[in-house]
Amino acid sequence: MTDLKKALMARVQPDLEAIEAALHDNLTPHLELVREVAGHILFSGGKRLRPLLMVLSARVCGYGGNFDRTFSVIFEYLHAATLLHDDLVDGARLRRGKPVAHTVWDNSTAVLTGDFLLARALSIAVRTQHHGIIEIIAGITEEMSQGEIHQLSRIGDLGLSEADYFQIIRCKTAVLFQGACRVSALLADAPKAEETALADYGYHLGIAFQIADDLLDYTAQTQALGKTVGADLREGKLTLPVIHALAAADEPDRQCLEAIIKNTDFSESEFQTLVGLLDKYQSLKYSTEMAAGHVAQAKAALGFFDVSPARETLEMIADYALERKA
Amino acid sequence: MTDLKKALMARVQPDLEAIEAALHDNLTPHLELVREVAGHILFSGGKRLRPLLMVLSARVCGYGGNFDRTFSVIFEYLHAATLLHDDLVDGARLRRGKPVAHTVWDNSTAVLTGDFLLARALSIAVRTQHHGIIEIIAGITEEMSQGEIHQLSRIGDLGLSEADYFQIIRCKTAVLFQGACRVSALLADAPKAEETALADYGYHLGIAFQIADDLLDYTAQTQALGKTVGADLREGKLTLPVIHALAAADEPDRQCLEAIIKNTDFSESEFQTLVGLLDKYQSLKYSTEMAAGHVAQAKAALGFFDVSPARETLEMIADYALERKA
Numbered sequence: 001m002t003d004l005k006k007a008l009m010a011r012v013q014p015d016l017e018a019i020e021a022a023l024h025d026n027l028t029p030h031l032e033l034v035r036e037v038a039g040h041i042l043f044s045g046g047k048r049l050r051p052l053l054m055v056l057s058a059r060v061c062g063y064g065g066n067f068d069r070t071f072s073v074i075f076e077y078l079h080a081a082t083l084l085h086d087d088l089v090d091g092a093r094l095r096r097g098k099p100v101a102h103t104v105w106d107n108s109t110a111v112l113t114g115d116f117l118l119a120r121a122l123s124i125a126v127r128t129q130h131h132g133i134i135e136i137i138a139g140i141t142e143e144m145s146q147g148e149i150h151q152l153s154r155i156g157d158l159g160l161s162e163a164d165y166f167q168i169i170r171c172k173t174a175v176l177f178q179g180a181c182r183v184s185a186l187l188a189d190a191p192k193a194e195e196t197a198l199a200d201y202g203y204h205l206g207i208a209f210q211i212a213d214d215l216l217d218y219t220a221q222t223q224a225l226g227k228t229v230g231a232d233l234r235e236g237k238l239t240l241p242v243i244h245a246l247a248a249a250d251e252p253d254r255q256c257l258e259a260i261i262k263n264t265d266f267s268e269s270e271f272q273t274l275v276g277l278l279d280k281y282q283s284l285k286y287s288t289e290m291a292a293g294h295v296a297q298a299k300a301a302l303g304f305f306d307v308s309p310a311r312e313t314l315e316m317i318a319d320y321a322l323e324r325k326a
Numbered sequence: 327m328t329d330l331k332k333a334l335m336a337r338v339q340p341d342l343e344a345i346e347a348a349l350h351d352n353l354t355p356h357l358e359l360v361r362e363v364a365g366h367i368l369f370s371g372g373k374r375l376r377p378l379l380m381v382l383s384a385r386v387c388g389y390g391g392n393f394d395r396t397f398s399v400i401f402e403y404l405h406a407a408t409l410l411h412d413d414l415v416d417g418a419r420l421r422r423g424k425p426v427a428h429t430v431w432d433n434s435t436a437v438l439t440g441d442f443l444l445a446r447a448l449s450i451a452v453r454t455q456h457h458g459i460i461e462i463i464a465g466i467t468e469e470m471s472q473g474e475i476h477q478l479s480r481i482g483d484l485g486l487s488e489a490d491y492f493q494i495i496r497c498k499t500a501v502l503f504q505g506a507c508r509v510s511a512l513l514a515d516a517p518k519a520e521e522t523a524l525a526d527y528g529y530h531l532g533i534a535f536q537i538a539d540d541l542l543d544y545t546a547q548t549q550a551l552g553k554t555v556g557a558d559l560r561e562g563k564l565t566l567p568v569i570h571a572l573a574a575a576d577e578p579d580r581q582c583l584e585a586i587i588k589n590t591d592f593s594e595s596e597f598q599t600l601v602g603l604l605d606k607y608q609s610l611k612y613s614t615e616m617a618a619g620h621v622a623q624a625k626a627a628l629g630f631f632d633v634s635p636a637r638e639t640l641e642m643i644a645d646y647a648l649e650r651k652a
Contacts, residue, residue, distance in 0.1 A: 030472050033479050115441075118441070126461045131457075142449055
């Protein structure tokens with residue numbers, strides 16, 4: 001564990017414990033099976049980043065109520081729902097080193113449990129009785145499903161542009177981060193400018209996290225990642241490093257890259273050739289710099305608020321986005 | 327077409343046209359693909375029963391606004407979302423005589439388009455800014471997913487009781503009918519007693535419709551049904567006629583029934599043997615009478631309202647539940 005991660009974990013420990021308890025308390029399914037399947041995805045070592053962002057954002061806005069922890073589970077339930085559906089979409093076998101729900105149970109159970117978590121998240125949102133909050137949360141779900149469909153429809157498409165990529169990751173990742181930060185301002189009845197600042201923070205953090213996540217597919221070790229390195233490319237999913245390299249490469253290198261990408265059953269040595277080309281065209285560096293740029297923008301957005309422990313923790317989370325290894 | 331259906335269709339034609347237009351106008355996806363997949367399930371000859379119930383219920387309550395038709399699409403979108411997910415869960419190939427979405431496209435696209443429709447429905451609900459309405463609609467989705475999981479978890483379970491069956495169909499079917507009728511009272515700002523009367527009507531109608539639907543699997547012709555007769559049983563899905571027969575049969579007949587049910591690859595002649603036993607133990611008659619009882623309760627609930635064309639149409643819909651052939 002890095003020093004930053006250690007310091008961060010120490011700061012957020014009490015919040016994480018409260019979030020963990022709230023995740024259990026708010027599930028309330030009729031059926032034991034739903035609890036088991038939902039629990040399999042919910043209680044398998046997730047970082048709880050999204051609920052944590054919500055709780056910290058509320059604190060930055062001076063929220064004094066006691067609904068923030070209950071409310072924060074919305075963002076983990078939504079996240080878990082999309083993981084259940086996406087793992088099925090991607091044909092994934094492992095998540096955080098554990099077999100995914102649709103292999104432990106079956107596709108149907110995974111789909112329906114995802115639906116339940118989605119609905120449960122919305123029911124908790126309704127309990128705020130705050131129209132703006134409910135609207136944002138319903139909107140997040142619309143954007144996320146469309147982001148996933150967009151990504152799916154462009155599988156194996158070598159013409160995927162950087163703009164397409166950013167549109168996809170905005171929908172599938174950044175809107176949820178953005179929503180988690182933004183609605184806390186509404187919950188706290190904070191001024192519009194605070195809502196905007198937190199929305200900006202969440203948006204840029206989400207983009208940075210997704211770029212970093214996509215980078216890990218080329219830089220991490222399978223064991224640390226808890227899933228197979230190179231998995232994105234095997235699924236025909238082009239992410240920023242590859243999109244950059246394809247655009248930057250000379251003709252022979254581009255043909256070499258294309259040949260490897262088109263053959264989704266590429267060998268380990270072909271994958272290393274590809275990573276070598278990503279290196280040659282500084283595509284990993286470029287992607288890292290893009291992520292760093294968004295981290296800087298996220299932190300800049302926090303400048304709107306007075307310095308406080310919660311603001312510092314949010315800044316540390318932004319820095320952490322760049323150094324995660326899994 | 328029966329006389330009742332003809333008369334009913336003539337009465338509701340203008341509403342159906344308005345609903346059809348609203349279903350198109352409110353879809354608003356970012357991507358053409360989402361429009362295509364959602365359109366495949368939405369515009370393939372659905373009866374529009376749920377939005378129609380909502381519009382008619384609002385009229386019975388004297389609703390004078392102009393949001394009812396927009397609002398009614400919620401119930402068709404929710405219905406379509408569950409069909410997309412359920413067809414996948416059931417491994418169905420045909421729906422209304424057309425190949426299902428997950429075979430035309432793929433499982434993933436069907437799942438994600440279902441998610442989009444679910445989210446779209448909730449976003450439209452949010453536009454009412456009516457807390458009670460949004461709460462009911464979020465709750466419907468929770469109940470439906472749990473009903474489907476309950477059904478799925480009891481596949482092939484010969485111990486499924488009549489009480490289990492009614493709990494499943496309440497969740498998977500009746501809560502949506504009930505919700506469509508009930509929220510219209512909220513939209514119309516009607517007194518609580520009217521909300522309760524419409525909720526009762528919708529609940530009993532939903533139960534009757536599902537029993538009738540389950541009966542069709544034993545009584546209809548494949549062509550009229552638009553899917554294969556006996557499909558429920560082949561999927562290991564026990565419905566009221568079979569549950570009744572298993573409980574009523576003598577030992578040899580029960581063993582015969584069990585043998586056919588356990589072999590989900592039963593022949594046409596085995597299926598006819600089973601239907602013969604359903605007949606012998608009056609299980610089809612029993613199920614029809616149960617449906618008729620719920621239709622009577624649905625109509626009785628409408629007695630709370632003064633006679634009006636809208637109330638008459640709702641009564642006709644209840645009667646239609648018993649005579650549909652597909």
